[in-house]
Amino acid sequence: MGGSQVNQALVRLYFEVRDGLRDPVAAWAKLTGNSQQYQRARGERRVPLDDGTAAELAAAAIVCTATRHGPERVAALATSPLAGVVGGLGGAVLTEHPCAPEQVLGPCYTGPGADDWGRAAYVLLWGENNRLVRTAGTPWVIAGRYKGQKVVAIGTHPTRLSDETLVVRPGTDGALAMAMGHVLLKEFFLDRTPFDGHAMERTDLPYLVRLRGREDAYVPGELTGGACGRLSVYGGEAVEVLLPRFDDGPGVLRRGVPVLRDGDDLVTTVFDLLLAVYGVARPGLPGVWPAGYEDRAEPYTPAWQEAYTGVAASRALKTARELGVTAEKTGGRCVIVPGRLETPHADTAYRAMLALLVLTGCGGGWAQTGGAGIPLVPYLCLHACGEDRSDVGALSWALAEGLFARRTARSVLLEAVADGWPMAPPPRVLALPRPIYPLPPEVDLLIGPDEHCDLSPPEPGLLAEAVARLAGSRAPAEPGGAREERRMRLLVDHAWMHEYGEALPTYRPPGLGLPLKPTQLVRFG
Helix, strand or coil: CCCEEEEHHHHHHHHHHHHHHCCHHHHHHHHHHHCHHHHCCCCCCEEEECHHHHHHHHHHHHHHHHHHHCHHHEEEECCCCCHHHHHHCCCEEEECCCCHHHHHHCCCCCCCCHHHHHHCCEEEEECHHHHCCCCCCHHHHHHHHCCCCEEEEEECCCCCCCCEEEECCCCCHHHHHHHHHHHHHHHHHHCCCCCHHHHHHHECCCEEEEEEEECCEEEEEEEEEEECCCCCCCCCCEEEEEEEECECECEEEEEEEECEEECCEEEEEHHHHHHHHHCCCCCCCCECCCCCCCCCCCCCCHHHHHHHHCCCHHHHHHHHHHHHHHHHHHCCCEEEEECCCCCCCHHHHHHHHHHHHHHCCCCCCECCCCCCCEEHHHHHHHHCCCCCCCCHHHHCCCCCCCCCCCCCHHHHHHHHHHCCCCCCCCCCEEECCCCCCCCCCCCCEEECCCCCCCECCCCHHHHHHHHHHHCCCCCCCCCCCCCCCCCECCCCCCHHHHHHCCCCCCCCCCCCCCCCCHHHHCCCC
16 A cells, blocks of 8 residues: 555545446546535545555546546646646646736746856845745855855845845835836936847837827827837827826826827827836926935835835835846846745736846846746636625726626636636646645546545656556647747736736735736736
């Protein structure tokens, strides 16, 4: 007997059916015809099972499900040891990673390699889990420090790995990132222009955005599909735009942007909108602007962030300048190692952090791969949590069009699936690496370490062999095609984003909210 554990009711029924049919796949097909018998016994006694039989049971469920219902009905969390087997068969790999890297850097982003870590001149360890000494990337950070690399840790606790630590209050990382972005835009795009060439060639900053009239001003609309020949159209006509202000309830910022006329429409560039969002003033533009770095009333200055994060304005200013100067002198050899932020608005904060790399030409420095799979939160919300009667319209910003008004989370997600967003159908076989609640109630086989699961995860090698044997040596799916070069996108142009008020990297303060974020459904075509 090995280390596997299986639900007593399930293994008893499986042996009864298999011994009669002598075919594991056919046995599973017959067993799932009345799966309520062992589903009702979840959470009750689990008994030991030898590893070979455990792998056979899991393989029978996977092969039967993939054959009858399609491989996408088999799912595994990306951190599960079975994710490789499931993904190789074309199943759904679920991820807890934020969607921000995919939105900003593109779905083909692979993250920096080990050598890039060692070559980096400046590293920001940004997030709570990166303060641990034995993280996976630790050896590469240490290797880089022998070459003079500077390491700055940003989190709620000091760390032994860093030269400096900025201790921020939980949930306020986005405020610090926005203040740093304010400094970078002012000193490296207006005062000097070392990153203009990168911005024109590799980002969406010169792209034109159509403005829509709203009340006595305008709000950002959709991208026109064309790029301007320069970053800014500053110097002619200007109008006021309304932007979300999340630090003061459902507030609105009134800032000016320069515009061009495109027929009956007004357009501006993503760069001009970005300056307005960050509050970087230029002479002659209407609206309310910060008086300088020391202005505490207007977001997103170094002094403004101090009240939220607890980080002194001078240290935020110093860190931003170090990042910009190092990126300029080294050709973009700066890295941000993101940690787990554990807040409902984490995706917003990640986009604010990613903007720092995009602006300074360090787009390859986000030490986390993109495109790892299907976002887990909406997946479980749709397929496990049932009908939530909460009004998703409460998530919308003050100037939304009412797209979410009086809508439930489930109805929004179902509409997203119908539109082709990256969501898998309800799983019939699901592998989880740790307890996740609420567990999906209608899964035929639930594989995980918790006693509420049917089967503890079998050894991946044994499972792969059993799947190949039962499926007739079915070949794994081919990996995706060649990597395609894409511009890094600071403005994610989608109706869901504009409804939620997060089309640009804007700080959202900590607070209660639904765990579902419509921005998790955005994908690239």
